[in-house]
Amino acid sequence: MKSFIFQKQWSWRASGIALGLAFLLAVALVKPIGVSTQFVILDGMAWDLVYNDLIVKDSSAKKGYSSSNVYLNKSGGKYAKNAATPINYSFIFVIAMIVGGFIAGRLQSDKESKEAMVVPAIWQSKFGQSPGKRHMATFVGGVLVLIGARLAGGCTSGHMMSGMMQTSLSGYLFTIGTFAVAVPVAIYMYKGVE
């Protein structure tokens, strides 16, 4: 048990069971896990701080809030409501995830090198040790990942894991689209690396 909490990484079997149970527990107790929507919610909160009229209370909207932004306003103002009321299940869940990662990282007995926490070893062996170059790639990657996830209506958590768990067609379509591009790109990017 002790090593289970402190070891750097679990075996694939233990990992698969734990991950599967996490998704199952969430749907049993509340609803399927999803993450990428919360990037929109945080943006909405920040945008509403700068521009006060972005989200307004609106009793005629299904969720009680409406927004001048069409995306925040969709589904009866669902996103507008969540951005206006940050203490909601999905947002707190995502904040708790970050803390969960922090705790796991802190308790990890076998720490990674400081360099690898900025530039992963595989990136170093192909593109060098420059943190700037790595940050540039992760920043651009982040832009693409969130545009893609929002266009698709979900990410690895919502579509791939939660979706396929429920045998949802959309989960399969998303997964096919994702791997059809990610695999050849990753192979090409890291060609020649051991």
Place this chain on the structure above:
Amino acid sequence: MDIILAIILGLLFGFILQKVGAANPQKIIGMLRLHDFHLAKVILFAIGISNLVLFILLATGIIDSGHISVKASYVGVIVGGAIFGLGWAVSGFCPGTGLVAAGAGRKDALSFIAGGLLGAFAYMLMYASLKPSFLFNELGGKITLATTGNDKFAVLLPGIPAIVVAGLIAIIFMAIAWKLPDNEKT
């Protein structure tokens, strides 16, 4: 009550993502370039087992089918998946694992999150003009392969008992997870 569950389930999920290696871009890239199948085995095993247990618990009424939430299928799911895949390969992070990695102290995850916030913002601005395009043409709508028991969602294979569909998928996924080589390189 919901907030307490959000804290407990979120902590658990973040902890697990870190422990399975999903928040490590090294492992993600290793999987995507078909060199290190650890994460592929984990994901396939997790989907297989949760799929089977979910449909057993739905059939026995232990899980309320009202908790099921199926996303719609439309052209943008595939196109968005492809754009997502490009960013995933370039960065080695996805939205959830990027957040967990930042929590665990990975500095490159912070620039990923900053990019993600910009990407999400760009999408909020683009949405109104994308909405009428072919990207939102339906490809089946909110539909599942197996019967969930929730009338809100259509079923692709209504003639076959849900437990058979889910069971077969689970067997296939878990068998592939078992068969893929376990060439663990950490």
